[in-house]
Amino acid sequence: MKRPPSDEPSIAALQAALQASEQISSAIVETAVNAIITINGSGVIETANTATERLFGYQSSELIGRNISMLMPQPYRDRHDSYVENYLNSGVKRIIGIGREVVGLRKDGSVFPIDLSVGEAVLPSGRRIFTGIIRDLTERKALEDKILHISEEEQARIGQDIHDDLCQQLAAIGCLAKVAQKNLTKAGNPEAESLAEIVQLISKANTRARETSRGLMPVVIDSGGLMAALEELAQSTARAFEIACEFRYDNPVQVADNKISVQLFRIAQEAVSNAAKHGQARRVDIHLARQSGSIVLTVRDNGIGIPDSPAKGTGMGLLTMSHRAQMMGGTLKIEPRSGGGTQVTCSVPAPAKNQ
Numbered sequence: 001m002k003r004p005p006s007d008e009p010s011i012a013a014l015q016a017a018l019q020a021s022e023q024i025s026s027a028i029v030e031t032a033v034n035a036i037i038t039i040n041g042s043g044v045i046e047t048a049n050t051a052t053e054r055l056f057g058y059q060s061s062e063l064i065g066r067n068i069s070m071l072m073p074q075p076y077r078d079r080h081d082s083y084v085e086n087y088l089n090s091g092v093k094r095i096i097g098i099g100r101e102v103v104g105l106r107k108d109g110s111v112f113p114i115d116l117s118v119g120e121a122v123l124p125s126g127r128r129i130f131t132g133i134i135r136d137l138t139e140r141k142a143l144e145d146k147i148l149h150i151s152e153e154e155q156a157r158i159g160q161d162i163h164d165d166l167c168q169q170l171a172a173i174g175c176l177a178k179v180a181q182k183n184l185t186k187a188g189n190p191e192a193e194s195l196a197e198i199v200q201l202i203s204k205a206n207t208r209a210r211e212t213s214r215g216l217m218p219v220v221i222d223s224g225g226l227m228a229a230l231e232e233l234a235q236s237t238a239r240a241f242e243i244a245c246e247f248r249y250d251n252p253v254q255v256a257d258n259k260i261s262v263q264l265f266r267i268a269q270e271a272v273s274n275a276a277k278h279g280q281a282r283r284v285d286i287h288l289a290r291q292s293g294s295i296v297l298t299v300r301d302n303g304i305g306i307p308d309s310p311a312k313g314t315g316m317g318l319l320t321m322s323h324r325a326q327m328m329g330g331t332l333k334i335e336p337r338s339g340g341g342t343q344v345t346c347s348v349p350a351p352a353k354n355q
Helices: 011-031 050-056 076-090 138-186 191-216 220-241 258-277 314-327
Strands: 035-040 045-048 099-105 111-122 128-136 244-249 283-291 294-301 331-336 342-349
Touching: 035 050, 050 099, 050 128, 076 099, 111 138, 138 191, 138 314, 191 220, 220 244, 220 258, 220 283, 258 283, 258 294, 258 314, 258 342, 314 331, 314 342
Parallel strands: 244 283
Antiparallel strands: 035 045, 035 128, 099 111, 111 128, 283 294, 294 342, 331 342
8 A cells, every 4th residue: 555645854855955954064164264173172173174274374184183272372382272171171261252363373383363263062962062263364463553553653743743843933932932021021011920921831832742742752762761751751641630640660671672662652651641531540650560571561540440431532542552562462451440440451572682
């Protein structure tokens, strides 16, 4: 007797559908622009797509079966397994589910910036795997660096113009006003007192213009070093905002690399400005130290702390500080202080010639 047709799909149809789905998934992974790597709970690479081969310079056969740490420079290489182990033991996610900028290591030994997103999946068998999607940030970082460099040059140009033009004109006007004031004084003219006040205002304006030009063009870094520039930053901040601002150090920190000096100065400048303008701080402390082969810059204030909704204009400043730190291979941390206020800490590797 012939069995009536069933509405349920046959086993063959299900297998064909499953195979088609697997082929589509495989095609998507293989044609993806970004590198996609899967690893097991021990950090061993199980799959790597074609983009991974292009990005890191390895063939898939050279990657599969080896630890993912082979694609990381030191010190991350030695630490990676402990990261995975700590997560498996504690369940605390530090990078899973979020994107993060790190560095990768190519087969030829070159190090380059990448954006890494990590996802986790538990298979029906109970086995846990991790999927990493990696995007090359080399071109974006180069563009960011170029934009920052152009910004530095433009600031320096404006600072030079203020110093050479405006300051000179204010000085000349001040001299002429002072001569006129002396002549009026000799003649017994009562207007001499008013003119004396104008002379004082011109002198203050000239001083402020010079401080502004120095902030835009930190020439002190070239002549007196980072410490002299930070000392002057503290003094000018105290005068301009009428707050307590001090620069301290435990031992002299000499930084021969001018590029690093300029970037650290800019970070301190932005942090101090945020504390005085937006944090409403009445005291700001700038501290420079050398700790375990790193140069550590710390800016603390007693202001209102980090607001939930940053004031207009501060967001870009915070991003710029972070990018400056990354340019030097360092880290930037912005956190509230237990007693109130904010602390900005930038730690960068000390140049080899200074170690």
